[in-house]
Amino acid sequence: MSVLITTEILGEHPVLTSVNTKLDLVNAWxxxxDGLVGFGEYKKFEVKGENRFKEAKTWWEDRVSELKIQNNVHGSGTGPILFSSFSFDPNEISVLVIPExxxxxxxxxxWITWIGDVKQPNLEKINTAPVSGEIKWQEGSISEQAWQSQVSSAINAIKSNKLEKVVLARDITATSKTEIGVRSLLQRLEIEYPSTWIFLVDGLIGATPELLVRLSKSLVTSRxxxxxxxxxxxxDRDLTLAASLAKSSKDLEEHEYAxxxxADALAPFCSSTNVPEAPFVLHLSNVMHLATDVTGVLNDSAKQSDIFTLIEQLHPSAAVCGTPALEAKKLIVELEQMNRQRYAGPVGWIDANNDGEIAIALRCGQLSNDRNSIRIFAGCGIVAGSDPATEFAESQAKLMPMRTALETL
Known part of the structure; x- marks a missing residue:
């Protein structure tokens, strides 16, 4: 029997205010x-293994086939939506959630979308978001000295021509005596990092500046x-630093690999691609990045392709793994000795047409089940010209978005 799912226009409704239903805030993008916020869980699916993207696609398409869709709004992001958060490593659990x-x-x-043969849910102005207690920080899986030693080992492997680049990650943990306020944390990230993609999927929460892939009809974009x-x-000093970043041979080398x-992963699917000759400098609140927007148009043979296929081709990119990918993966397993879980994995949303927006889960943390602690992550791309102390300082800067947001709740 089909389940009715309805989408209708809603009045003014800033997506991250305290206006909500009494259901838990589970997903956000x-x-x-602008964006999407999901409350409650209609369906949830956990999957792992090398075929996780194909199994996720099959599960989603099966769920869509069960729905009687009544969409009075139309357009990207309307109708039934799947929030997805894939693991970095295939042997770890990936999570898919359809909000209620x-x-x-x-x-x-x-607009508002809801599942079930009922009238539009009554949205009440309530403020039940918990206020976090004092945050205390603990050392993560790897000490500062041990991590810098790992970076040195990676540099030696690169200079020995075993690979060109590898990305090494580290983590730290924050604890609170009370539940960490997820809605407040999302709002703080949105205020401080408006140009990033703010996300929450099954306890993985963050503000990532890196878009793995957006598919809208046949148009493909990756940042x-x-x-x-x-x-x-x-x-003035930051303008000088931006100019030096744009000319840095070490950073340009790292960026070129990514x-x-x-571009190589998208090429078989696109009739044309646009790869700018030089990156631009992306200014965020705490750091600056070299950035390139790669765009393309799906070719005729690939027009039946969907975002799941593109995710599988693009992940893991050199930006979060290294190059060559196989050698980089092996070195990560050997050196990192840390479970990334869903950090650095694809995260975002997918609609009933299998279009969507998928970013890379960076500048993020994984909340514990009781939401009294959170494990946050940062990673750095290591190339021949890297320096362990400089890379550690960079990782500290990349941890700051989550650290600052947590400390100011």
């Missing part, structure tokens, strides 16, 4: 004030980041 109620907003238009420098807060991996 917001950028510059979803609120969306784009270009001043808001590649690699090469980072920390801001000082002095505008762009090449994305």
């Amino acid at each position: 917001v950028r510059s004030g 109620i979803l609120i969306g907003q784009k270009n001043g238009k808001s 590649v980041l690699a090469g980072t420098i920390r801001k000082t807060g002095n505008e 762009v090449r991996s994305v």
Whole structure:
């Protein structure tokens, strides 16, 4: 029997205010004030293994086939939505969630989607978000000294021509005496990092600047980041640093590997691709990145392809793994000695047409089941010209978005 799913226009409704249903806030995807927020769980699916993207696609398409869709809004992000958060490593669990109620907003238009043969849910103005207690930080899986030693080992492997680049990650943990306020944390990230993609999927929460792939009909977009420098807060000094980043041979080398991996993965699917000759400098609140937007148009033979196929081809990119990918993966397993779980994996949303937006889960943390602690992550791309102390400082800068947001709740 089909389950009715309805989408209708909603009045003014900023997506991350405290206006909500009494269901738990489970999923969110917001950028510059627009996005999608999901409450409750209609269906949830956990999957792992080398075929996780294909199994996820099959599960989603089976769920869509069970729905009687009544969409009075139309357009990207309307109708039934799947929030997805895939693991970095295939042997770890990936999570897919279909929310019970979803609120969306784009270009001043808001809509609501709900599941079930009922009238539009009554949205109540309540403020039940918990207030976090004092945050205490603990060392993660790897000490500072041990991590810098790992970086040194990676540099030696690169200089021995075993590979060109590898990305090494580290983590730290924050604990609170009370439940960490997820809605407040999302709002803080949105205020401080409006140009990033703010996300929450099954306890994985963060603000990532890197878009793995957006598929809208036949148009494909990927934003590649690699090469980072920390801001000082002095505008003139930061402009000088931005200019030095744009000319840094070490950072340009790292960035070239990442762009090449994305362009090569998309090439078989696109009739044309646009890869700018030089990156631009993306300014965030705390750091600056070298960035390149790679775009393409699906070719005739690939027009039946969907976002699941593109995710599988693009993950893991050189930006979060290294190059060559196989050698980089092996070195990560050998050196990192840390379970990334869903950090650095694909995260985002997919609609009933299998279009969607999928980012890379960076600048993020995994909440514990009781939400009294969170494990946050950062990673750095290591190339021949890397320096262990400099890379550690970069990792500290990449941890700051989550650290600052947690400490100011």
